[in-house]
Amino acid sequence: xxxxxxxxxxxxxxxxxxxxxxxxxxxxxxxxxxxxxxxxxxxxxxxxxxxxxxxxxxxxxxxxxxxxxxxxxxxxxxxxxxxxxxxxxxxxxxxxxxxxxxxxxxxxxxxxxxxxxxxxxxxxxxxxxxxxxxxxxxxxxxxxxxxxxxxxxxxxxxxxxxxxxxxxxxxxxxxxxxxxxxxxxxxxxxxxxxxxxxxxxxxxxxxxxxxxxxxxxxxxxxxxxxxxxxxxxxxxxxxxxxxxxxxxxxxxxxxxxxxxxxxxxxxxxxxxxxxxxxxxxxxxxxxxxxxxxxxxxxxxxxxxxxxxxxxxx
Amino acid sequence: xxxxxxxxxxxxxxxxxxxxxxxxxxxxxxxxxxxxxxxxxxxxxxxxxxxxxxxxxxxxxxxxxxxxxxxxxxxxxxxxxxxxxxxxxxxxxxxxxxxxxxxxxxxxxxxxxxxxxxxxxxxxxxxxxxxxxxxxxxxxxxxxxxxxxxxxxxxxxxxxxxxxxxxxxxxxxxxxxxxxxxxxxxxxxxxxxxxxxxxxxxxxxxxxxxxxxxxxxxxxxxxxxxxxxxxxxxx
Amino acid sequence: xxxxxxxxxxxxxxxxxxxxxxxxxxxxxxxxxxxxxxxxxxxxxxxxxxxxxxxxxxxxxxxxxxxxxxxxxxxxxxxxxxxxxxxxxxxxxxxxxxxxxxxxxxxxxxxxxxxxxxxxxxxxxxxxxxxxxxxxxxxxxxxxxxxxxxxxxxxxxxxxxxxxxxxxxxxxxxxxxxxxxxxxxxxxxxxxxxxxxxxxxxxxxxxxxxxxxxxxxxxxxxxxxxxxxxxxxxxxxxxxxxxxxxxxxxxxxxxxxxxxxxxxxxxxxxxxxxxxxxxxxxxxxxxxxxxxxxxxxxxxxxxxxxxxxxxxxxxxxxxxxxxxxxxxxxxx
Numbered sequence: 001x002x003x004x005x006x007x008x009x010x011x012x013x014x015x016x017x018x019x020x021x022x023x024x025x026x027x028x029x030x031x032x033x034x035x036x037x038x039x040x041x042x043x044x045x046x047x048x049x050x051x052x053x054x055x056x057x058x059x060x061x062x063x064x065x066x067x068x069x070x071x072x073x074x075x076x077x078x079x080x081x082x083x084x085x086x087x088x089x090x091x092x093x094x095x096x097x098x099x100x101x102x103x104x105x106x107x108x109x110x111x112x113x114x115x116x117x118x119x120x121x122x123x124x125x126x127x128x129x130x131x132x133x134x135x136x137x138x139x140x141x142x143x144x145x146x147x148x149x150x151x152x153x154x155x156x157x158x159x160x161x162x163x164x165x166x167x168x169x170x171x172x173x174x175x176x177x178x179x180x181x182x183x184x185x186x187x188x189x190x191x192x193x194x195x196x197x198x199x200x201x202x203x204x205x206x207x208x209x210x211x212x213x214x215x216x217x218x219x220x221x222x223x224x225x226x227x228x229x230x231x232x233x234x235x236x237x238x239x240x241x242x243x244x245x246x247x248x249x250x251x252x253x254x255x256x257x258x259x260x261x262x263x264x265x266x267x268x269x270x271x272x273x274x275x276x277x278x279x280x281x282x283x284x285x286x287x288x289x290x291x292x293x294x295x296x297x298x299x300x301x302x303x304x305x306x307x308x309x310x311x312x313x
Numbered sequence: 314x315x316x317x318x319x320x321x322x323x324x325x326x327x328x329x330x331x332x333x334x335x336x337x338x339x340x341x342x343x344x345x346x347x348x349x350x351x352x353x354x355x356x357x358x359x360x361x362x363x364x365x366x367x368x369x370x371x372x373x374x375x376x377x378x379x380x381x382x383x384x385x386x387x388x389x390x391x392x393x394x395x396x397x398x399x400x401x402x403x404x405x406x407x408x409x410x411x412x413x414x415x416x417x418x419x420x421x422x423x424x425x426x427x428x429x430x431x432x433x434x435x436x437x438x439x440x441x442x443x444x445x446x447x448x449x450x451x452x453x454x455x456x457x458x459x460x461x462x463x464x465x466x467x468x469x470x471x472x473x474x475x476x477x478x479x480x481x482x483x484x485x486x487x488x489x490x491x492x493x494x495x496x497x498x499x500x501x502x503x504x505x506x507x508x509x510x511x512x513x514x515x516x517x518x519x520x521x522x523x524x525x526x527x528x529x530x531x532x533x534x535x536x537x538x539x540x541x542x543x544x545x546x547x548x
Numbered sequence: 549x550x551x552x553x554x555x556x557x558x559x560x561x562x563x564x565x566x567x568x569x570x571x572x573x574x575x576x577x578x579x580x581x582x583x584x585x586x587x588x589x590x591x592x593x594x595x596x597x598x599x600x601x602x603x604x605x606x607x608x609x610x611x612x613x614x615x616x617x618x619x620x621x622x623x624x625x626x627x628x629x630x631x632x633x634x635x636x637x638x639x640x641x642x643x644x645x646x647x648x649x650x651x652x653x654x655x656x657x658x659x660x661x662x663x664x665x666x667x668x669x670x671x672x673x674x675x676x677x678x679x680x681x682x683x684x685x686x687x688x689x690x691x692x693x694x695x696x697x698x699x700x701x702x703x704x705x706x707x708x709x710x711x712x713x714x715x716x717x718x719x720x721x722x723x724x725x726x727x728x729x730x731x732x733x734x735x736x737x738x739x740x741x742x743x744x745x746x747x748x749x750x751x752x753x754x755x756x757x758x759x760x761x762x763x764x765x766x767x768x769x770x771x772x773x774x775x776x777x778x779x780x781x782x783x784x785x786x787x788x789x790x791x792x793x794x795x796x797x798x799x800x801x802x803x804x805x806x807x808x809x810x811x812x813x814x815x816x817x818x819x820x821x822x823x824x825x826x827x828x829x830x831x832x833x834x835x836x837x838x839x840x841x842x843x844x845x846x847x848x849x850x851x852x853x854x855x856x857x858x859x860x861x862x863x864x865x866x867x868x869x870x871x872x873x874x875x876x877x878x879x880x
Contacts, residue, residue: 057679104861107868111623114682116864119857122809129850233809237625237686244555244683281694288687293673296680364766389768401763403756414756417749418768464767 008252015255016161023153031149032221037262039154039217042163044242044257045209049167052248053176054203055183056105059119061211062236066211066228069219070095070128070135071294073226076143083145083224084155087216094212095205102204106197121236125228135226141225152221153227159213168251179203183249211239221248247300256299260291317342317375317500318363323371325355325362332358334524335371340468340517345501346512347532350521356504357398359521360470363502364388364395375468390418392509394466398473400457404446408437411445415463430459431522433489451482458486462493463468469493471503475510483507487514514535553694571871575828582835590720595838599725603834604734607682607827608789609804609811610818611738612782614826617815619758619778621670622681628687628808630666631786632801633692634659635794636700638787639707648708652791656784663783667776675775697801705799710791730792737788738827745823754778809853813860819870829871845874 023031047061068090075081075089101120108116127257135141147155170176178199181189190196219226238261246257265284295302316339333355348356348519359366365380367390373380375391385395394415395401401461403411416426434455440448445456454474461469462522474490475483491514493499505511512518512532519529528541535541583675586593604793609627616624624630638655642648667699674680711729715722745751756764765771789811790804797803815835818825833856840855847855863871 043737051679104865107865111621111820112816112864112868114623115812116861118809118812119854119860123854123857125853126850130848149640237689241683241686242680248679279694279698281690282698283694285687285689285691289670289684289691290685292680292687293670296674296677364765366762385762385765386768386770389766395766396768397763401760403760403763405759406752406755408751413749414764414767417753460767471698488549524551 004127019157019161022252023150031153033262033266034222035149035217037258038121038153038160039214039221040239040242040262041258042109042252043211043214043239044246044261045160045163045167045251046207046214047239047243048246048251048254049171049179050203052250053183054200056200056203057110057114058117058204058207059236059240060074060101060120061207061239062231062233063117063120064094064097064208064211065215065218065235065239066124066128066226066231067097068215069226069231070117070141070215071125071212072216072219073269074134075226076145076224077141080144083147085222085227087213090212090216091209094215095209097212098205098208099201101208102201104279106200118233118236121233124230127292128228128231130279135228138228140225140227140230143219143226146224147220152217156217156221159217163210163213164251167210171251173228175199175202186306201222229281233252241289243298245288245291245295245298247295247298247302247304248268249282250300250303252303253299280297315374316340317376318448318502319372319374320359320376320426321372323362323369323373324394325358325369327358327366327367330349332367332524333362333369336362336521336524336526338519338526338529340500340502342467342500343494343498344517345490345503347508347515347516347518348502348504348521349506349518350527353523354504354521355524356521357472358524360395360397360472360502360504363470364397366391366395366397377544389464392465392467393470394461394464394468396461396472396474397459400453400477402445402457402460403455404444406445407442408445408448408456409441411460412437412463415460416465421443426463426465434449434459434492448478448511451479451486454478454482454486455489458489462499467500469499469501471501473506475505475507483510490514508542550620571694571867578832586721587785591842592839593721595842596835597721597723597727598836599833599835600831601724601730603814603831604731604791604827605792605807605830606810606814606833607830608734608737608785608792609807610826610830611823612789613811613815614818614820614823615741615778615782615785617820618823618848619754619775620675620681621669622675622678623812624782625682625685625808626692627786628784628811629689629692629696630659631793632660632804633801633870634662634783634787635707635799636696638791639700639705639799642707648710652710653863655791656787659783659787660780662782665778666783667779670699671779672772672775690751693801700801702801702860707799709795711795715824726795730795733788733792734827734848737785739857741785741823750777763780806853810856813856816870817860817863819867819873822870822872825870827873 002091022034026034036292039140043061047058050056071090071093072083072086072141075086076083083204105113105116129138131136178189178194181192182196182199186196211258215231218230242257242261244257246253264287265280297304318340320336320338322335322337324331324335335394336355336359338346341360350356358367362369363373363380365383375393375497376492380388383391389395403414406414412427412430418437419426436452437459445453448456458474471490474486478486487510489503490503494501503511503515512535515532517529518532518535520527555746582596586596609631612627613624616622616627634655637658638651641651641654646654659739666688670684671681674684709726711726714725716725717723745755753764753769754774754777756767757769757771758778761771789807793803793807810833811830814830815826817833818827818829836859837852837856841849841852867873
């Protein structure tokens with residue numbers, strides 16, 4: 001066990017060092033991009049806990065991000081709360097929302113659950129439009145502070161690091177084992193005394209909390225502006241794609257997944273497709289498809305394959 | 314005379330687990346051959362190897378031509394009908410639909426085949442529209458046999474037809490198999506745990522042990538030798 | 549070279565039995581309610597008919613979703629975009645001088661080919677992993693959207709009206725000829741599909757391949773081909789939905805996106821295993837949304853989608869497998 005942990009810790013430490021030094025090398029715009037990657041990192045981490053570890057498919061994480069984002073924007077706008085202070089509030093509220101969703105979700109499984117969460121993803125932005133008195137409707141709502149790119153970068157990646165460690169600790173212990181048991185066989189798990197309702201709902205809550213924090217940071221990073229169409233279906237799908245590219249059921253690919261959805265759209269916008277603005281979609285879509293064809297288990301699957309090849313050699 | 318089915322040194326595995334370690338057997342046209350042995354000996358796997366339902370290597374020849382690595386649907390088109398463990402009936406579909414599926418590989422309408430099937434299984438006529446999953450165990454087994462018969466195969470692979478059936482039904486089914494063999498010239502390779510009744514039906518038998526052929530020979534011989542019966546056949 | 553493996557598809561064993569009586573009663577009650585309301589109020593009748601027409605479109609797309617789900621247990625997120633793309637292809641054909649109906653049927657043929665190719669090239673390699681297939685369809689969604697916008701632009705385009713623009717009047721109620729046409733097309737599609745599955749050899753083989761791929765393989769059904777054909781058929785149904793949408797939504801890259809969402813709701817409402825359920829679910833949804841929009845002031849247009857999904861969730865809580873779905877027995 002010892003031999004296997006050490007290289008990973010080294011890699012993690014190296015990544016941490018790079019991330020700490022990075023902002024000093026980057027321009028403002030790129031710092032913003034890098035911060036965005038951190039935000040996706042947190043969201044993907046959350047989704048991975050739910051789908052990768054307890055096997056409950058969710059295509060609705062954009063909804064939790066929206067909730068978190070609006071909490072931050074509203075608290076800042078209406079009550080001038082310090083931005084950092086809104087984060088724990090956002091976390092708590094989205095955790096509670098996750099639990100609330102997780103309870104009826106117990107009735108569904110598989111594709112029905114996916115569609116139910118999808119319904120959530122579609123509905124939350126629509127609610128934001130409808131209840132414009134609180135949310136500013138289609139005009140959105142603006143937080144009262146807009147910090148610098150460096151600040152955003154620091155906040156995002158600090159939260160990402162904290163989140164990663166928290167997730168790692170959670171998944172190592174009893175809870176993690178219970179989660180995995182639920183994923184692998186619900187019937188066996190419940191027969192072994194793992195309380196399905198508690199762990200499944202807990203997973204939803206934790207997962208939503210991660211997404212909520214990500215959503216808050218997301219709003220902060222977009223000039224403090226929370227708008228319904230920022231949190232549309234596409235966002236939920238992007239997080240899902242990121243989680244799939246990362247590889248479900250493992251924490252180590254999450255960075256790759258976050259980099260993928262954070263950077264690829266920008267990169268593919270630069271690829272000329274007969275000089276059209278829609279080259280971005282074509283390239284992005286193509287690459288997503290290609291990656292799934294080549295690496296159906298995502299980056300984590302690639303790591304697993306490499307590990308197996310090493311043990312066989 | 315070339316046998317209808319020849320297996321030479323056939324191996325098969327389920328993922329990393331090797332199930333057959335080199336099986337060789339022959340089935341002459343018109344014969345009934347039994348494959349016997351304890352649980353886990355590789356009997357079912359042998360049938361699966363023939364129908365292409367499992368990864369296998371080695372030489373398999375049907376009517377002199379190698380089977381290569383054809384999948385089950387291609388093997389069915391060649392004229393081999395496999396009634397697997399669990400019977401392979403479509404529980405959600407009706408009796409007629411099951412029979413129609415049996416005739417899938419045949420060109421033209423299967424109406425004359427249905428008439429012949431009803432000669433062997435007269436009860437099918439009135440249960441045409443019943444959902445196959447609601448039939449009794451014995452009826453399902455007979456439906457599976459009827460379905461295979463609709464294929465008008467040259468070779469019939471039967472996996473434990475007696476499984477879970479009352480002795481009277483077992484006798485009935487084996488009687489039908491014998492009749493099909495004699496009247497239609499249908500070659501049968503049958504896997505059975507019930508060695509006693511299998512040996513009464515088959516002319517030749519192979520006894521498998523841990524993925525290999527332990528012994529083989531005419532059924533009469535195997536039935537006579539008490540030591541063989543005790544050690545390999547359990548009675 | 550390894551023996552060709554049968555695609556890994558979970559064998560499903562429903563407990564059998566037919567549509568539950570309470571559901572049938574509820575449906576009958578709804579029909580009575582709708583007829584009564586229509587006779588009493590022309591506005592009610594109007595909204596009902598318009599709702600049926602819209603619902604027919606939801607139902608057609610939902611049918612496509614269900615077809616694919618039945619065969620491969622996958623939700624095709626790109627179904628709407630595929631439908632949209634084939635509608636654009638039909639449009640292009642009309643630009644090249646072909647008549648509307650000729651373009652219509654040619655586009656259906658192209659849709660079939662497209663569906664088959666997509667299944668063989670993109671879905672088959674990853675069909676072992678549900679998540680991978682979902683992601684591939686998501687990628688396809690984005691890709692098709694980009695391709696269409698690139699080739700034809702995002703501005704509105706128009707095709708000649710398939711059924712003309714006449715409006716019939718029955719008393720106070722106005723029926724658009726187009727709405728009636730859409731309804732008829734949807735019903736005809738369902739009937740054709742039903743005939744295919746119940747009475748043809750191909751249809752039987754497709755059902756067998758979807759229900760029990762291993763057993764189907766043993767009787768000589770080329771399961772992989774059946775899956776590809778299933779996708780082709782679904783693409784055709786989607787194309788029909790797209791072409792029926794065009795008169796009201798006009799041709800734009802986003803035309804099917806909201807409809808896809810309603811189609812999901814309709815498909816799940818009907819029970820993902822039931823083609824008839826998908827269409828009935830669609831019709832019910834269409835009518836319900838229109839009536840609610842008309843009579844409940846709170847239910848403004850922003851809330852249409854959430855309401856659709858709220859209905860869906862409520863039904864699912866009561867009947868987790870949809871109105872016509874069958875209870876799955878879980879094998880321990």
